[in-house]
Amino acid sequence: MSTDVPAGFAPLQRTSPFNTLVGPLYTKGTGGDRTIGLRAADKHCNSRGIVHGGLLATLADLALGYTIAYLSDPPRSAVTASLTIDYAGSAKVGDWLEVRTDVQKSGGRLTFANCYVHVGGTRIVRASAVFAGPLPVRPLSCASPSPQGRHRRA
Numbered sequence: 001m002s003t004d005v006p007a008g009f010a011p012l013q014r015t016s017p018f019n020t021l022v023g024p025l026y027t028k029g030t031g032g033d034r035t036i037g038l039r040a041a042d043k044h045c046n047s048r049g050i051v052h053g054g055l056l057a058t059l060a061d062l063a064l065g066y067t068i069a070y071l072s073d074p075p076r077s078a079v080t081a082s083l084t085i086d087y088a089g090s091a092k093v094g095d096w097l098e099v100r101t102d103v104q105k106s107g108g109r110l111t112f113a114n115c116y117v118h119v120g121g122t123r124i125v126r127a128s129a130v131f132a133g134p135l136p137v138r139p140l141s142c143a144s145p146s147p148q149g150r151h152r153r154a
Helices: 017-022 053-069
Strands: 026-028 035-039 079-087 096-107 110-119 122-132
Touching: 017 053, 035 053, 053 079, 053 096, 053 110, 053 122
Parallel strands: none
Antiparallel strands: 026 035, 035 096, 079 122, 096 110, 110 122
16 A cells, blocks of 8 residues: 655645544645645545545545635635535545645635545546635634623624
């Protein structure tokens, strides 16, 4: 099984506890030309020995989110409002998965984007998403008590 990372990819720096469990994730490019990569491992596979569809959906969501976030500097905050996945193939342990995105429209609070997950030159997943943002900054969570002892509503 290959563990090589293709030339031009570097470890994804902006990460989270969830992304750490999924990864290691790699990236190349900037802004709308960002590509996310992952080497498929045993932990990514289902009981049939192929990469789990949930992992492929996660990769699509992550790639779309990072691309949209980095359309601006500093990166903006956005959340997935809709994600549609079409599976057209599969991947196995050792495959290099590469996600390339295309932002269709970004403006106001909604951004529309598509991506494909590739193994080699083959598209195995098509995803389409709508992201909502930028999100307002909320200094207190809904569960944090206000100075008057009541919960503050967003």
